[in-house]
Amino acid sequence: MSDEAKGQTLPLVEVTVDGETVRAPEGATLLDACRAKGADTPTLCYLETLTPVNACRVCVVELEGSRTLVPSCSRAAHPGAVVHTDTPRVRHSRKLVLELLASSVDLSLANGDMKRWMDYYEVDAEKFGPSSASTAAGDRDGRRPGHHHAPDGKTAETVAQPVKIHDEMYIRDYSKCILCYKCVEACGEDAQNTFAIAVAGRGFDARISTEFDRRLDDSACVYCGNCIGVCPTGALMFKSEYDRRETGEWNELQQRVTRTVCPYCGVGCNLDLHVQDNEIVKVMSPIDHSVTHGHLCIKGRFGWQFVQNREET
């Protein structure tokens, strides 16, 4: 919803959500209406600050008059729309979307929302059989569109693959990628305008990639970390967090989060410094900040590394 649409001056449209009348500002989506009514509508590829790609389909609702379910995140609320969010049909699709993801992606570090929805829809990750073994490094990046090896049906294919670690800034663990397109959008037109990463390949072999799978430090990436900020599954992660997790030293309970203003330039971005054992372990930015919408540049995102390094030497 745009800032304007939130204003009171715009005309309202009336829609019915699960039998209740909801008034939503003109230009609002069905998702806005569902949330206004208090329906806990799951979303994976949707984020207030990004253009909807409506790819994950977990937010579907039943819209009277529509043959198929519709994605609430990107369907405009038209006057008189009658929406059902909790019918067996809706529950089935949401559950299956989550199960299909859970059966193919490592969701162990998925954010709290996602975990809550998986519980609510009683997701069974093993439903389609035991997970396939991890692929070798580069295997998924080299797959040809339109071709695959026939499965034997003994395991459920996953996207498991080795973690990509190319530098001290952040790592990319695409075994955890649900292909929500958020990082691509944050890197592209919606925020960063760098276009260092895009979706490559097709079908189940689709993946987030730099050109020719080049190393990140060899690509157009400017290390703004905005992709990390929007990733919902922990696929993109600060190296500092990754290393501590590997050694078992990551402890969110011991972390303090301090809000401060980035000192590097005059824009005045808000920084949320996550501090553990007197060390900054990651830097995020509040999504509701009116200027930056959660996005930063390399200095705000990773500048503390230099600060710390300087202190150490």
Next chain:
Amino acid sequence: MDLKLLPVEASEVERAAVATIFDHPPDAPGTDRVTREGLQEVRARRHLLLPALHAVQKQVGWVSQGALNEICRRLLVPPAEAYGVATFYALLSTTMRPPRVAHVCDDIACKLQGADELCATLECRFGPPGTPSANGQATWHRSPCLGLCERGPAVLFQLAGDAMDGTVAPAEVADIENVLNGATVPMPPAISTPQTTGTRDPALCLLRRVEACDPASLVAYQAADGYSALRRALEIGPAEVIAEVSESKLQGRGGAAFPTGRKWDAVAKAPATPHYVVCNADESEPGTFKDRVLMEEDPFAIVESMTIAGFAVGAEQGYLYVRGEYPLATARLEHAIRECRSAGLLGPDVMDGGFCFDIDLRRGAGAYICGEETALFSSIEGFRGEPRNKPPFPVEVGLFGQPTVINNVETLANVLDILLEGGPAFAGVGTERSTGSKLLCVSGAVERPGLYEVPFGTTLRTLLDLAGGIRGGKRLKTVLLGGAAGSFVSPTHLDTPLTFEGTQAIGASLGSGVVMAFDEGTDMRGIVLRIAAFFRDESCGQCVPCRVGTVRQEELLQRLARDGARPSAEAQLLDELAQVMRDASICGLGHTAANAVQSAVALGLFEGPTDE
């Protein structure tokens, strides 16, 4: 903003190949950073991305880092995005590949004609798909349906350099070896319309000119009624043209059966300009070859009918998006467009009638999904062929975001007759709800496979009889109606009239006009598994239900085929998948990916004898 390019330079050949898509000579090689011009400018060039990738692929045989870099530099496209586009298409290779490639169809119709044996032999001689030959000059790959199903097994040769791509069907091992060893592809292939050979059926409309008129000659086309429909259109004006089309009750032949008149009317009235006309010639539904035959044998008819559509809806530019696997159709259409341009039938003043219309031919590059209308727009615009959510529909927001009429080749071909005989006369043929005649792609276990034109309402039985009945006097086991996205029907439905409503009544659909017959002896499990593999390969990967659902569907079928251990558990899971794909996918591919599988399971085609 800056565009960061790859630190790799293109070779001279690659640079020259990219330059061919620009009207002016190549710029001097630049630095690795170019400033991006205004967004307008960038958008305006992006649509050249796929043609540029094609040009390099054709000349060099693959798209190297240097070549991609050159394309990005000239078109101001970020390399990651260009790579994302290049890796979307099966006919483009982003890794080094030998210059001569045989794409061997192992899809369902060809399986019935020995494709598996052919592939097995190739595997013995050349090694697994993708293995370069000893001299590094050739390789082979398996391919989905190549639209030559009536005479499989089919092969497409993709040849780098100056040699012409081409197809051979039916293909033998020796044919493939010859071409891979450097021979040119034999041309032209046989025509596949049994009704036009021997005593011609005088009632043929859509196939009227097939085999009766030289497809390379505009003069011959004009002598055979060509361009009289456009002349009539100019006389009666756009509104009347649309009225005729509406009265004809013509419905789209691309699969969705939407009323064509309503589409045209909506675009004609759309306030936003410019308007576009797009001809969907991406025919890739397994078992479908009707549009190919029309394009190869009557190419001027496509050009004329697109021009009429442009006149009717107020479009000055048309795009003809031809399947990349159709080299002969592409060559004949390109020739026809050139001829029409020089005869003043395309261009700034068409037929001296005071209106402007031209056609740009675009080639697909191996992606079934690009036949979906919004994916096709993305593909032309230079993006990955990912479908968009509808609404908005193409009549409002179509190609380049503008109001767009998109029609199937066969749909457009019907417009000529509608203008010549009038809408009501056209509506007099067929049934109340399915008017006119229909092209049906008959393949599989019949005596005379091929393309047949029959009035709507003809029964399945009559059609199969027309095709000579079941081959070798065998018994019919099942018919696949509508292609991989359609469904299997049982022989008890032979008296079903082949209409939109008739097929719907038995829970099937006419789809793209596929009628594939299977006899008692067929290994139906192999067929159904191939269909499941097809959808797994062709899903664009955008949405979860289809991206992962098609994978799980194939796995479950393999499990059923292997041990049938818990058939009821698997069948239950298949149902769950079918429902989420149908309900929650973005586009028709996901919506229909379970149709054939579900119908096969319901008919018991998957049970078969187990290894007891």
